[in-house]
Amino acid sequence: MDNDFQRSVSSRAARRNQQQQAKYIISGGKLSQDYTMRIIWKRGFIRLVLTAGIIWMLLILTVLLFHVWSCQSSVAFFSVLCNKDSKVFGILNTMGLMKPLHRCSIPVADDPNEVVIPKRKSPEEVVQHLSYIMEDNIKSNGSQSPPLFGGHQTWQQRDESFKVKPTMKVHCGFMRGGGAEMAAADINYVKKCRFVVASGIFDGYDTPHQPSNISKRSQRLFCFLMVVDEVSLDFNKNNVTVTEDNDGGQWVGIWRLILLKHQPYDEPRRNGKVPKILTHRLFPQAQYSIWIDGKMELIVDPLLILERYLWRGKHTFAIAQHKHHLSIYEEADANKRRKRYARPLIDLHMKIYRYEGMESWNPNKGTVSDVPEGAIIIREHTALNNLFSCLWFNEVNLFTPRDQLSFGYVVYRLGGSFKLFMFPNCEYNSIFILHPHTREHSSKVEWVKSLDEFKKKADLKESRGGLGLWSPYPGNLDLVVLPPVPRTSKAG
Numbered sequence: 001m002d003n004d005f006q007r008s009v010s011s012r013a014a015r016r017n018q019q020q021q022a023k024y025i026i027s028g029g030k031l032s033q034d035y036t037m038r039i040i041w042k043r044g045f046i047r048l049v050l051t052a053g054i055i056w057m058l059l060i061l062t063v064l065l066f067h068v069w070s071c072q073s074s075v076a077f078f079s080v081l082c083n084k085d086s087k088v089f090g091i092l093n094t095m096g097l098m099k100p101l102h103r104c105s106i107p108v109a110d111d112p113n114e115v116v117i118p119k120r121k122s123p124e125e126v127v128q129h130l131s132y133i134m135e136d137n138i139k140s141n142g143s144q145s146p147p148l149f150g151g152h153q154t155w156q157q158r159d160e161s162f163k164v165k166p167t168m169k170v171h172c173g174f175m176r177g178g179g180a181e182m183a184a185a186d187i188n189y190v191k192k193c194r195f196v197v198a199s200g201i202f203d204g205y206d207t208p209h210q211p212s213n214i215s216k217r218s219q220r221l222f223c224f225l226m227v228v229d230e231v232s233l234d235f236n237k238n239n240v241t242v243t244e245d246n247d248g249g250q251w252v253g254i255w256r257l258i259l260l261k262h263q264p265y266d267e268p269r270r271n272g273k274v275p276k277i278l279t280h281r282l283f284p285q286a287q288y289s290i291w292i293d294g295k296m297e298l299i300v301d302p303l304l305i306l307e308r309y310l311w312r313g314k315h316t317f318a319i320a321q322h323k324h325h326l327s328i329y330e331e332a333d334a335n336k337r338r339k340r341y342a343r344p345l346i347d348l349h350m351k352i353y354r355y356e357g358m359e360s361w362n363p364n365k366g367t368v369s370d371v372p373e374g375a376i377i378i379r380e381h382t383a384l385n386n387l388f389s390c391l392w393f394n395e396v397n398l399f400t401p402r403d404q405l406s407f408g409y410v411v412y413r414l415g416g417s418f419k420l421f422m423f424p425n426c427e428y429n430s431i432f433i434l435h436p437h438t439r440e441h442s443s444k445v446e447w448v449k450s451l452d453e454f455k456k457k458a459d460l461k462e463s464r465g466g467l468g469l470w471s472p473y474p475g476n477l478d479l480v481v482l483p484p485v486p487r488t489s490k491a492g
Helices: 002-026 030-072 087-094 155-161 184-190 216-221 230-239 273-277 302-311 328-337 343-355 383-398 404-413 451-456
Strands: 129-132 167-170 195-201 222-228 250-252 255-261 288-292 296-298 317-321 372-380 421-423 432-434
Touching (some): 155 383, 167 383, 184 222, 195 302, 216 302, 222 230, 230 255, 328 343, 328 404, 372 383
Antiparallel strands (some): 288 372, 296 432
């Protein structure tokens, strides 16, 4: 009986299917067509998505391959497109897809424990006593201007400061009330620092990179001081481990964080020049210092650096030569095309230097180059070196914050009295590992195309630096013609 029931159910189901198929046939197969169209549409959509994804991935791969190729191209037009500060370059470099930087081995001593430290300071043969102007000379013209960190230096004072004498008193930042104050705990800490490795982070562009290959002797001998502003201190507290000692000192690994309160300038890159150039003012007890930019990781023992670049050749100031540029006018041209600062202000800066006799570099000048790689500076804090640093900073304070444009000019103005060791660029690239900034920097002034535009827009002017660019210059610059710049290098 059960079998009969099952056969009856199956028979009724079969008849229903036949009836439905007959209806589909009678209706022209519309339902079948709709179903088929839906299947075809879904399959087509999937193919479209897959095709678009493949094209997108191929486009990304093409861009990455072009980036790799442009960074290694010998064609100047393409190599200039490579941004070595970008995160893309950093990632590709980490993956081993980028050609290593222009590096060569550094002829350092074998063992930092065997390095003999000089017992005496280098003799002060040119400048015996150097002091600093501390009170800003503010002219009263109806309104009282606040003190400026770099002071209201006159053109006459500037000119006199280049005339080297045994006893000198010059502007050198740190005017009373001008900003850049250190906390009492940090002031007490740096008093013990005779050997210093210094760096700086401003506006949260970097996090401290721990140096490697540092001997126990150097760890005991050197103070590793990382100068930061409030923004960078907060940024690091939120992104890396910051510890505090019993005296209130703040640390990131080996780096002691030195907070500069009340930033002296509107432009973060100009603020960064304070610890970089005026290291001797921030850390007056230091006899030797090594400056490295905040985006760098030091990979050579600092004692070996001092022995190689200072003591072995009896030098007191060492800096690397630029990889591409020899003339400040080449460097200025590259800065303009890369929008490192306002083009008309760079031109005005260079016209003043040209008016004052600064020529393009040539082999007869007696210097390796007029343009350094300023990211690493190695120096003994002699009176003459301190004078050079003050005058270099005064130019940065007065003109553009691009310090490589001013370096060679100050060397020129000091004549043969200032001696330095400009070492090969390939050694410079072997001292550190370069890390990308946490973000890119940009400011409105970089996009200014003319002096008229700059003068009409008050918000483009820095209120506390670069004053020489809009205070009257005593010379006539209208007839000054800048030297021609051949763009023959990759950076060009």
